[in-house]
Amino acid sequence: MSGTLTSIADQVRPLAAGAEVVGIAWLGEAPCFALADGTILRAPEGGETRAPAHPAGAILTAVSDAKRLVTAGDDGRVVETLPDGTSRVLAETGGAWVDALALHPDGAIGYAAGRRVTARDAKGRTRTFEAPSSARGLSFAPKGYRLAIAHYGGATLWFPNLEPKPDLLDWKGSHLDVVWSPDGRFVVTSMQENSLHGWRLQPDRGHMRMSGYTAKPRSLSWSFGGAWLATSGADAAIVWPFGSKEGPMGKAPRECGVRHARVTRVGFHPHVNVLAVGYEDGCVLLVRFDDGAELLARRPDEDKNPVTALAWDKAGGRLAFGCQDGAAGILTIA
């Protein structure tokens, strides 16, 4: 960070979430924090409420599509929380941890407990698939009802409601998170071996290897147009160009927000090329992508608690963030 960095940290409304923030969703005007202790904290301006979504469990993962927040835990439950704060149990595995989730725009969800992957369509019909090893990450294709499943040895593309055999995209190693590019052309996984792997589905099934990280790149975020993929796992946000048909091969990624601390979360603004970057020491920067200009949204904290979640609201005027020690905040951009 340069000495001239402009701070907008005074525009943050701090929040004591009280437990590790696993995920954040904006439901209407309310930022909702999914906490490791099993509760959902709703924090609209002027009032906080807590709901025990997983009363006996820890939340392991959370996803949202702005219409609902879905959480899954070590209690084996998949729980949906709606903008009015009500919640209901969507699925129960009988105790097997659910630690991967995906939402489909039409209301379907995918979840995984160990090797067993379940897809539940908008009408509530479920189909299951046994992955070759524990399913680590799930992601629905932007179009059609097709689920990508990351596991050891590659990723599987599965049409839950159709007969064809699931399609294996193979690549040696252990694949963790998976994302589908907004145009449906690329599937990208994060890997145990501190790298990303991508498959170009059209036209040639080409492989894309993106390496050089110092840690596993566990946070992946597409820019609003899908031309860029921002990633964590290095001392800067590493942003890969996906704007052309070939993808990022042969092109250098951009590095945003270079500091002497590892990036733990990244989140692209929903409408402009601004990237929110969270670090292992609790610092949050906003980086304007086109010229690299930086704004300080949160100073590094003394205890060096990593930023564990970031989420922009729909309009892009507010950014909610949360840390491992339960500190959180809401930045309003003036």
Next chain:
Amino acid sequence: MSDKIPVTVLTGYLGAGKTTLLNRILTEQHGKRYAVIVNEFGEIGIDNELVVGADEEVFEMNNGCICCTVRGDLIRIIEGLMRRKGQFDAIIVETTGLADPAPVAQTFFVDADVAERARLDAVVTVADAKWLSERLKDAPEAKNQIAFADVILLNKVDLVDEAALADVEGRIRAINPSATIHRTQNCAIPIADVLDRKAFDLDRIMEVEPEFLEPGHHHHHDDEIDSFSFRAGEVNPDKFMPWISELTQTEGPNILRCKGIVAFPKEPKRFVFQGVHMILDGDLQRDWKPDEKRESRVVFIGRDLNERAIRDGFMACAA
């Protein structure tokens, strides 16, 4: 190191008494809370929300290290358990009776996220006093489990006489000269002798019988597993570090375990290391005590190891 969660890996051939030990740990009043990662889900008759089923998925690391395997499910489960940080004091990983302990142990050194949060405290192996000698002949897994152990519970001692016990202990020593051996019946043992040892059992290295340290003085000889221990005075770190690093890189596939306590000149603290195959982990730990002899001792356990070459290499590091 202090705030890392200690992890005990519990191994043992089928029927040796692993589940008995686990049930003791989970039911006895000892004021500690354990998260337990089990494989044979359901065998444990304890209703505990911190008992987690695992799949024993052994993954090759795609990092150019041929013998580098990890337990992928363990990485996933430890990541999940950390969401309940503060609700337990230690983690116990139970492996199946036929499991190779290496991938489990390596997981704690190879995965940076796991290594940051947890430390491998000890590999504890439960062995059946009556049947171990037979299993060592026909089951390579049983042999690996003995070779890997820091602590061995020689269980069911009520089923054999003293002569047979001495014989089986001799066989254990031939494979693993440095593990702490406890004789037990129904795995009855104070929990503190097994869990959260903080490398305490490494001190056993210093007590390895002197004659064992002399070349050619094996009590029992195992046909398959070589184990030997060498002693020297102070060693030169500028010679020792490259030597041990090179040795584990080239001989790694054959080295099941190595460990040692090393004295460097003018260094008030003991250098303590341990390794699994090609992976090596070491640091300066407590001070040498005033009445402690500043000696260096190393133990190697493996297959097809060249004892002479390793001894000569170690001795050449003398300060």
